[in-house]
Each structure stands twice: as C-alpha cells, then as structure tokens.
Amino acid sequence: MRLTFRLTLSVLITFLSVSNICAKPMDGPSPEEAVIQSDSIVVAEYLGYQNRGKEIDYFNGPCANYSIVKIIKGKKLSGIIKVKYDFQDGSACLADKNFEFTNGLMPAKRSRWILFLEGRDGLENIWLTYRGDYGRWLLNEDNLKKINNLINR
Numbered sequence: 001m002r003l004t005f006r007l008t009l010s011v012l013i014t015f016l017s018v019s020n021i022c023a024k025p026m027d028g029p030s031p032e033e034a035v036i037q038s039d040s041i042v043v044a045e046y047l048g049y050q051n052r053g054k055e056i057d058y059f060n061g062p063c064a065n066y067s068i069v070k071i072i073k074g075k076k077l078s079g080i081i082k083v084k085y086d087f088q089d090g091s092a093c094l095a096d097k098n099f100e101f102t103n104g105l106m107p108a109k110r111s112r113w114i115l116f117l118e119g120r121d122g123l124e125n126i127w128l129t130y131r132g133d134y135g136r137w138l139l140n141e142d143n144l145k146k147i148n149n150l151i152n153r
Contacts, residue, residue: 029089029131035150038116038130040074043139046107049085052124058095061085062106063126069112072144073151082125083115086132112139114147 035041044066051062064085068077087105088096107113114137116130129135137143 028091029134031146031150034116034130034135038118040077040117041072042068042077042115043070044068044113044115046109046111046113048109049106056101058087058099061087072147081127083127083129084121089131089134114139114143
C-alpha cells in the first residue's frame with residue numbers, strides 16, 4: 001500500500017512539474033530567427049484592414065492589406081497581399097487584461113513596413129508573419145541594414 005502511494009505521488013509530482021514547464025511562455029523572438037524562418041521578407045505599404053468576420057481581440061487580429069513594394073528575400077510576390085495581424089509575438093500565455101482593439105493600434109495608412117512572411121493560412125489564403133507582431137518592422141534605414149547584414153552572413 002505504501003509503495004503504491006509513493007509511486008502514485010511520484011507520478012503526480014512529475015506530471016505537475018512537466019505541465020508547469022509546458023505552461024511557461026516561449027522564449028522571445030530574435031532577428032536571426034526571423035530571417036531564417038521567413039519564406040519571404042518584403043517591403044510593403046499598409047493599405048488598411050478588415051475584420052475576418054470574427055471579433056477582433058488580443059489573439060485574433062484583423063486581416064491587413066499590404067501592397068508589395070520590394071522583395072528582400074524569397075518568393076516573387078506582387079500586388080496586394082492579405083496578412084494576419086497579430087498583437088503579440090506568441091510568447092504570451094494570457095491576453096493582456098487591458099487590451100481593447102481600436103483603429104489606433106493599426107499602422108498609419110501608406111506607411112511602409114518590412115514583413116517577415118512565414119507562409120499562408122491554407123483556409124483563408126492569408127499570410128502569417130514570423131511570431132506575429134514581431135514579424136512587422138517599420139521600414140527605416142537601421143532595420144534594412146540589420147536585415148541585409150543577417151542575410152549576407
């Protein structure tokens with residue numbers, strides 16, 4: 001009886017330890033991973049968004065429309081692409097309690113961004129970005145230089 005109790009207790013403690021490890025946030029994203037993981041890296045101009053028929057919240061952002069300006073790495077893309085817009089980078093386990101979607105959370109129209117595109121959602125044909133909001137960098141000289149240095153290593 002004692003052996004069964006000890007064994008059960010050991011299994012329970014092991015399970016709780018492992019489940020606690022699994023519930024922790026993942027490590028933060030990195031520029032190196034963004035370059036390596038992305039199928040394409042593009043400069044694109046933000047045109048606007050639509051809500052994909054779902055309520056917009058912290059984990060379910062709208063669909064943003066971008067016009068391709070330049071390809072930095074990867075597949076030849078042109079025209080307008082749809083991009084799933086996330087408000088987090090995947091390392092959050094819980095939604096920000098104070099999060100409330102407003103138009104002010106979206107980029108300024110006609111602003112230019114560097115998008116790290118990972119692939120498309122098969123159902124809606126919407127591009128995903130590397131680790132959500134981390135996969136969108138404002139276009140500026142420093143960011144372009146950083147990306148080109150990483151690509152040319």
